[in-house]
Amino acid sequence: xxxHILKLIWKKKKSNFLMMLxxxxxxxxxxxxxxxxxYTYRNYANPTGLSVDRVWTVYLNFNTENDTLRQQYxxxxxxxxxxxxxxxxxxxxxxNMPFGFSSSNGEFSYEGKAVLSExxxxxxxxxxxxxxxxxxxxxxxxxxxxxxxxxxxxxQCLATALFGNEEPVGKIIKEEESTKKVVGVAPYFRxxxxxxxxxxxxxxxxxxxxxxxxxKVSASATADFExxxxxxxxxxxxxxxxxxxxxxxxxxxxxxxxxxxILILFVICAFLVFNVGLGMxxxxxxxxxxRKGEIGLRRAIGATERQIQFYFIGETVVIAGFGLVLGVFxxxxxxxxxxxxxxxxxxxxxxxxALVSVLLISVLCAFYPSMQxxxxxxxxxxxxx
Amino acid sequence: MLSLQNIxxxxxxxxxxxxxxxxxxxxxxxxxxxxxxGPSGCGKSTLLNIMGLLDAPTGGAVSFENEALTGFSDKxxxxxxxxxxxxxxxxxxxxxxxxxxxxxxxxxxYRNVSGSERxxxxxxxxxxxxLSNRMKxxxxxxxxxxxxxxxxxxxxxxxxxxILADEPTGNLDSAMGNEIMEILEQLNRDDQTTIVMVTHDxxxxxxxxRLVRLFDGSLVSSNSFYNA
Ligand SMILES: Nc1ncnc2c1ncn2[C@@H]1O[C@H](COP(=O)(O)OP(=O)(O)OP(=O)(O)O)[C@@H](O)[C@H]1O
Ligand SMILES: [Mg+2]
Numbered sequence: 327x328x329x330h331i332l333k334l335i336w337k338k339k340k341s342n343f344l345m346m347l348x349x350x351x352x353x354x355x356x357x358x359x360x361x362x363x364x365y366t367y368r369n370y371a372n373p374t375g376l377s378v379d380r381v382w383t384v385y386l387n388f389n390t391e392n393d394t395l396r397q398q399y400x401x402x403x404x405x406x407x408x409x410x411x412x413x414x415x416x417x418x419x420x421x422n423m424p425f426g427f428s429s430s431n432g433e434f435s436y437e438g439k440a441v442l443s444e445x446x447x448x449x450x451x452x453x454x455x456x457x458x459x460x461x462x463x464x465x466x467x468x469x470x471x472x473x474x475x476x477x478x479x480x481x482q483c484l485a486t487a488l489f490g491n492e493e494p495v496g497k498i499i500k501e502e503e504s505t506k507k508v509v510g511v512a513p514y515f516r517x518x519x520x521x522x523x524x525x526x527x528x529x530x531x532x533x534x535x536x537x538x539x540x541x542k543v544s545a546s547a548t549a550d551f552e553x554x555x556x557x558x559x560x561x562x563x564x565x566x567x568x569x570x571x572x573x574x575x576x577x578x579x580x581x582x583x584x585x586x587x588i589l590i591l592f593v594i595c596a597f598l599v600f601n602v603g604l605g606m607x608x609x610x611x612x613x614x615x616x617r618k619g620e621i622g623l624r625r626a627i628g629a630t631e632r633q634i635q636f637y638f639i640g641e642t643v644v645i646a647g648f649g650l651v652l653g654v655f656x657x658x659x660x661x662x663x664x665x666x667x668x669x670x671x672x673x674x675x676x677x678x679x680a681l682v683s684v685l686l687i688s689v690l691c692a693f694y695p696s697m698q699x700x701x702x703x704x705x706x707x708x709x710x711x
Numbered sequence: 712m713l714s715l716q717n718i719x720x721x722x723x724x725x726x727x728x729x730x731x732x733x734x735x736x737x738x739x740x741x742x743x744x745x746x747x748x749g750p751s752g753c754g755k756s757t758l759l760n761i762m763g764l765l766d767a768p769t770g771g772a773v774s775f776e777n778e779a780l781t782g783f784s785d786k787x788x789x790x791x792x793x794x795x796x797x798x799x800x801x802x803x804x805x806x807x808x809x810x811x812x813x814x815x816x817x818x819x820x821y822r823n824v825s826g827s828e829r830x831x832x833x834x835x836x837x838x839x840x841x842l843s844n845r846m847k848x849x850x851x852x853x854x855x856x857x858x859x860x861x862x863x864x865x866x867x868x869x870x871x872x873x874i875l876a877d878e879p880t881g882n883l884d885s886a887m888g889n890e891i892m893e894i895l896e897q898l899n900r901d902d903q904t905t906i907v908m909v910t911h912d913x914x915x916x917x918x919x920x921r922l923v924r925l926f927d928g929s930l931v932s933s934n935s936f937y938n939a
Contacts, residue, residue: 330813330820337808623804626765627818627865628793630786705766708800709756 331637331644342645345609349649352602353684357657359595360683361676365668366588369523375481375514376424377457380547381573383423384539384556389565393534400537402562407541410558412551415542417449418532423540424456424517425576434506434528436488436499443484443526444517447536452529455542463495463510466531470509476530479510484526506530519580540573599683603691610642610695614702621699622707631700638696639689646688650681712776712905713739713762713873719770720757720928731757732928735771739873739907744899746916747909749925755909756877758925762907763796763875764788776872793821797866801878803858805850811837811861812846818869836864840894856887863894867904874898876908880915892918 335342388399400418407416422430422444432445452458453465461482470477478499485494485508499506512529516522543551556568614621621634629637657677661670718735721728731754739745739762747755760766761773764780773780775795780788797818805814815833824832837843840860850858859879866874876895880888892915898904908919916922917936924932 327820329826330809333813334806334808619804620806623798623806624817624821625789626763626792626798626804627869628789628821630789632786633789633821703766705757705760708760708765708804 327637327640328644331641335641335645345606345645346649346652348602348605349646349684349688350653352599352687353650353653353680354656355595355598356680356683357653357676359591360679361660361668361672362588362591364675364679365672366521366584368669368672369516369521372516372524373459373514374516374520375459375512376517378425378573378577379457380543380545381455381457382541382543382552383426383571383573383576384541384559385567385569385571386537386539386559387567388537388563389567396537397534399563399566403539403559406559406562410555412544412547412555413541414544415451415454417452417455417540418536419449419452419538419540420445420447420533420536421538422446423538425519425573425580429518432528434484434488434499435501436497439488441484441487441526443480443528445528445530447531447533448529449532452540455540457542458512458515461511461513462493463508466509466529470507471531474505476504476506477509478506479512479529480508481515481525481527482511482513483524484528485511487526519584520577521581521584599687603687606642606688606691607695610638610692611698614638614695614699617699618702618707621702622704622709625702625704626708634702635693635696635700638699639692642688642692642696643685646684650684653684654681712741712743713737713907714774715762715771716774717771718758718761718768718773720754720761720766721769730928732761732768735930737923737930739905741872741905742899742903743921744896744906744919745908746919746922747907747925748911748913748916748922753925754928755925759875759877759907759909762873763798764792789821793818794869795872797869797871797874799859799862799866799874799876799879801881803850803855803862803882805858805861805865807850809849810846811842811848811850811853814850814861815864815868817865822869832868833864836868837861839867839898840864854887855883856890859883859887859891860894863891863898867898867902872905874904874906876906878909878911881911888912888915 386403388396390396390399404416407413420430422428423446430445431442434441434443450465450467453460463479465479466477480494488494488499489497494508494511497508499508512527514524515527516524517527518525552570556570560566560568624634624637654677657673657680660666661673715735715737718732720732721730735758747758749755757766761768764773764775775791780791783791806817812830812833815836816829819829819832834843834846837846840863842857842860842864845853845857850861853861874895879895880891883891895906895908896918899906906919908915910916920936922934922936923930
C-alpha cells in the first residue's frame with residue numbers, strides 16, 4: 327500500500343509540493359518554539375541556589391562622594407539594623423544585586439584561560455540573607471583579607487570553567503592589581519531570573535563604594551514596619567534617600583521579561599499552525615471532491631469505508647513525512663554544527679515534540695475530510711464522471 | 712447465482728422522490744451472459760449497482776450464491792465486491808496517475824496478496840486482454856478501446872464469479888466495441904464467468920444468452936437467444 331501511495335504522490339508532486347513545504351515550515355517553527363520551551367524549562371528546573379523569601383532590597387543613597395564618610399555611614403546603618411529585631415540578617419552589596427537591573431562583569435584568568443563572570447561585592451552575612459546553599463569551602467571572613475589577598479567565592483559553573491575537575495578551594499588567581507584566592511564554592515546562584523541558565527558568578531568582599539543593602543526580615547515584618555524602617559534609616563543622616571523593594575517582586579519583574587516574549591511567540595506560532603492546519607484541511611477537501619470518481623472506484627473494487635478513510639489519512643501522513651524528513655535534516659544541523667551553546671538534548675526534544683505535533687495536526691486535519699471521503703456514496707461517485 | 716426479489720429503489724431528496732426501480736424479479740444463472748437494455752433513465756445503472764452491492768435497494772432482497780445479503784455490514788459487502796464481483800464502466804474509471812499495471816493490481820491491494828503475486832496476476836490479466844505490451848503506459852497514453860481493456864483486466868484480476876458491465880462499449884466505435892465484446896464472450900465461454908451487461912446496442916445484446924428490457928423502472932420483457 328505504501329508504494330501505491332508513493333506512486334500517486336509522486337505523480338502529483340507539483341500540487342503536493344506546496345503542502346510539503348507548509349509542513350516543512352511548520353515543523354521548523356514548531357521545532358524552534360519547542361526547543362526554546364525545553365531550553366527554558368530545563369533552566370527553570372535547575373536549583374536557584376538562593377531564596378528571595380522575605381528578602382528586601384534597600385537602595386541607599388548617602389548623597390556623598392567622600393569614601394571615608396560612606397564607610398562611616400555604613401557603620402552607622404549597621405549598628406542601627408542590629409537593634410531592629412525584625413531584621414534577621416543584613417548585608418551591604420554592590421548595585422548588581424540579584425534580580426536587579428544592573429550587571430557588572432569581570433574577567434578571571436587561570437593558566438591561560440580567561441573566563442567572564444558576574445562579580446558581586448557583598449558583606450560577610452550575605453549567604454544568610456540570600457539563603458544560599460553551599461558547596462565545598464566556606465564564605466569569606468574579615469581576616470581573610472590579611473596580606474592583600476582578596477578571598478572570593480565562586481559558583482560551581484565558574485569553578486569548572488576555570489579549573490576543570492581540579493579542587494577549586496584554595497586556588498589562587500593572580501591578576502595585575504590584586505591576587506584572589508578561592509575560599510568557597512556555591513553550587514548554584516541563578517540571580518538574573520528564574521529562567522537563567524546555570525552561570526558564572528563570583529562574590530568578593532565589599533569595596534568602598536558599595537552602599538546598597540539587602541535585608542532578610544522576619545515573618546512578622548509588615549508594610550507598616552517597612553515604612554517605619556525606611557524612615558528610621560533616612561533619619562540617621564542628612565539628605566539620604568532610601569527606597570525599599572521586595573526581592574520576590576523584583577524576580578517576578580525579571581521573569582516577566584522572559585515569559586511575555588515566549589507567550590507572544592506561542593500565540594504567533596499557534597496562529598501560524600492553525601492557518602497551516604486550515605490550509606491543509608481545505609486542500610484535502612478539494613482533493614477529495616476532485617477524486618470522487620477514484621473513491622467510487624476504490625469502493626467498487628472492495629475498499630471499505632474505513633480503508634478509504636485510512637487511505638487518505640495515510641496519504642497526508644506520507645506527504646507530511648517528506649516535509650518532516652527535510653525539516654529534521656535542517657534541524658539536526660543546529661546541534662551538529664553547535665550553532666548555539668545549547669545542550670544537544672534540548673534540540674532532540676525539540677525535534678521529537680515538533681514531529682509529534684506536526685503529525686498530530688496532519689492527522690487531525692486529515693481526519694474529517696477523509697471521513698467525508700469514506701462516506702461518499704460509491705454509486706453516485708461513479709456516476710458523476 | 713444472483714437472485715433479485717421484488718427489488719424497489721426510490722431516490723429521495725429533500726423535495727422529490729424518484730422511483731428508479733420497482734417490482735424487479737430477476738434470476739441470473741451461473742455462467743450466464745445477460746444483457747439489459749432500455750431507454751436512458753429507465754434504471755439500468757441503478758439495477759446494476761444493486762446487483763453489484765454498491766447500492767442498497769429500498770425494498771426487496773438480493774441474494775448472491777444462495778446467500779441473502781440484506782443487512783450485511785459495510786466490511787462484509789466490501790469483501791464480497793472485492794472477491795466475487797468485477798466492475799466495468801462506460802467511462803473506464805482508471806486512475807490516471809497510475810500506470811496500467813498498477814491500475815490492474817488495484818483490487819488485489821484490498822486483499823492479502825503479496826506484491827510479487829499481485830504483479831504476476833496483473834500481468835496475466837493484461838495478457839488475457841492483449842495488453843502485455845502496455846504495462847508501463849499511463850491511461851492518458853492509451854486509446855479508448857485500450858483503456859476499456861485495462862478496465863476489463865482490472866475487473867478479472869481477482870478472478871470474480873460475476874462481472875457487471877455498464878455500457879462497456881458505449882464510448883467506443885464499433886470495431887473497438889467488437890473487440891471488447893469478443894473479450895467478454897471469451898471470458899464467459901472459457902472461464903464460465905457470469906456476466907451482466909447493460910448496452911444500448913441491439914447487436915451486442917444479441918450476442919449474449921438473454922436480454923431483459925427495462926422501462927421506467929420495471930422489467931418489461933425477457934428474450935433468450937441460444938447463442939451458447
Ligand atoms: N443519486 C440519484 N439521486 C436521485 N435520482 C437518481 C439518482 N441516480 C439515478 N437517479 C434517477 O433514477 C433513474 C434511473 O437512473 P439510472 O442511472 O439507473 O438510469 P440508466 O437507465 O442507467 O440511464 P442511462 O442509460 O442514461 O445511463 C433516473 O430517473 C435518474 O434520474
Ligand atoms: Mg446508466
